[in-house]
Amino acid sequence: MTKAHVWRKPDGMSIVFVLLSVIILLFILAPLVKTVGSSSPGTLWSTLLDEEVYSSVLLTVYAAVIATLVGLFLGVPLAYLLARRQFWGKSFLEGLIDVPIVIPHSAAGVALLFVFGSNFLAGEIFHTIGISFFNSVAGVVIAMMFVSIPFLIDSAKEGFKAVDVRLEKVARTLGASPWRSFFQVSLPLAWRSIFSGSVMMWARGASEFGAVLILAYYVPFFGHYARVAPILVADRFASFGLDYARPVTAIVILLSLIVFIALRTIAYRGEKA
Amino acid sequence: MIAIKNLKIDLGDFLLQNINLEINSGEYFIILGPTGAGKTVLLEAIAGLYPVLEGEVWIEGREIARLNPEKRGIGIVYQDYSLFPHLSVEENIAFGLKLRKCPKAAIKEKVNDIAEIVGVTHLLERKPQTLSGGEQQKVALARALVTEPEVLLLDEPLSALDPEMKERMQSALKELHHRVGVTVIHVTHDFEEAVALGHQVAVLNEGRIAQVGTPEEILRKPDSEFVAHFALSRNIFSGEAEEGEDGHIVVDIGGIKLAAITELRGEVRLSLRPEDIIISKEPLHSTARNCFQGVVSDIVHRGSVVYVTVTLPPEFICLITRQAFEELELREEVSVWVTFKASALNVF
Secondary structure, X not given: OXXXXXXXXXXXXXXXXXXXXXXXXXXXXXXXXXXXXXXXXXXXXXXXXXXXXXXHHHHHHHHHHHHHHHHHHHHHHHHHHHHHOOOOOHHHHHHHHOHHHHOXXXXXXXXXXXXXXXXXXXXXXXXXXXXXXXXXXXXXXXHHHHHHHXXXXXXXXXXXXXXXXXXXXXXXXXXXXXXXXXXXXXXXXXXXXXXXXXXXXXXXXXXXXXXXXXXXXXXXXXXXXXXXXXXXXXXXXXXHOHHHHHHHHHHHHHHXXXXXXXXXXXXXXXXXX | OEEEEEEEEEOOOOEEEEEEEEEOOOOEEEEEOOOOOOHXXXXXXXXXXXXXXXXXXXXXXXXXXXXXXXXXXXXEEOOOOOOOOOOOHXXXXXXXXXXXXXXXXXXXXXXXXXXXXXOOHHHOOOOXXXXXXXXXXXXXXXXXXXXOOOEEEEEOOOOOOOHHHHHHHHHHHHHHHHHHOOEEEEEEOOHHHHHHHOOEEEEEEOOEEEEEEOHHHHHHOOOOHHHHHHOOOOEEEEEEEEEOOOOOEEEEXXXXXXXXXXXXXXXXXXXEOHHHOEEEOOOOOOOOOEEEEEEEEEEEEEOOEEEEEEEOOOEEEEEEEHHHHHHHOOOOOOEEEEEEOHHHOEEO
């Protein structure tokens, strides 16, 4: 049944709120539309075929995917513990997880260098197994991971919280070990939150500039040297000016939107099913 | 045989302790107690879902109080049914069997059998969210029973249902228990439910077992004021029991002396069920030795029955049918006689 629309005389508050909403939406949309719209499709296509551009885009997508996968593996168990267990210092931990959102990302990059630089403890340990984080893809990954993991952990935590703990209890009495109960009940029921958290983490990681700039500015990537897309955009603007930066900016915006909308659609479909 | 010995559980706000219960195999056992008495936690402790501080739980000669829940062979059905929302009814029921790595054909057969017994065969393809409360309940029962547990725990299984459905599920539970023969431990706050279903009833109060007995014993012979209240004995008095001149026991409750049957002397308490009191306009000539005149001071209508308070003093709350109420033409301020047998008085 469709609701009949009843004409209501708008009150003053509604008019003011709608006007303010239009302003903020224009503020978000106008730069995006203008940037994308001012480059012809032909220019965009030839820019995409520029080796520097496509390897940058690939590096960005690839590193953000790896960061998200590592984040899933390490972050989901923590999210589950935070959702299910009560322990001393829990709220401190929950605050700590959000710290990467709060600190300037260039500062995060410097801080990461202090741990993962080759002269420091974690850096040395990884160095012995052949992984170096300075100016390498691995560096891009950890920089992205550091600044974006809070989105995944927070979202997964809310997802697990929304799963009735009694479902897990029933699963246990039916013969499930804690592992089985987690993988067959908790995880499938929380997956949508975990998935949308992953999308947010991926998107946030892919758009990271400051931390990557410090840790892994220019990295060897499948036989070429590449910079992540946000750095490429900034470099082109700094070296050649607005006109030269515009096509690559348009491509980055378009690709981000396409991926983001696609993933959101998948998550939304899951919701409807 | 299921034996719970000296069980002690920390509920945070208070302790559940000195829990001792013996439940015969195949018995329908009720744990009755007010909301917040720790009934659900007691069930979870038996199932291994809540830690036990001290004590033992024996099932058919196995001590299981330290075993993981999946090793205990105990099924549980929660008040809100807790069906897995991402699985169909069939997958819900098959959940435990799949974990046991049963062959597919055997799973199918067992699921169909139990679905037929509880009456959900026509729902197997559905998702739990699309079922009514009663249907979800049946699916939850089937899911727990299909793994053939030695004990089935039911947590307030009827309290979320509307009155009519409640009555139907009550008979369904009774019949199911009869057919399957599993030992059932059912917790509830509803005394009438306990009487309708239980072979044995344990009354839980403030973390301890107040009384264990058949529903009849809980109904007729509550041994504490709490149980008497909970079992809806509306008339509770305290008085002095002594031997009367004719050798019968009389209890002086201040104002009047009641004829009672008891071995106790001195300070005692009495409970009297409202339905055991007869109201009449004239004094009754019967073998009942307690007969007093008083005035109707309050009338409360409860559908087909009526609660009538008669004040002597003290006050007696009496339960009569609507028909009797109308025949007696009772109104407030009317003078009536209340009559009850000495044996109707429970002394403790």
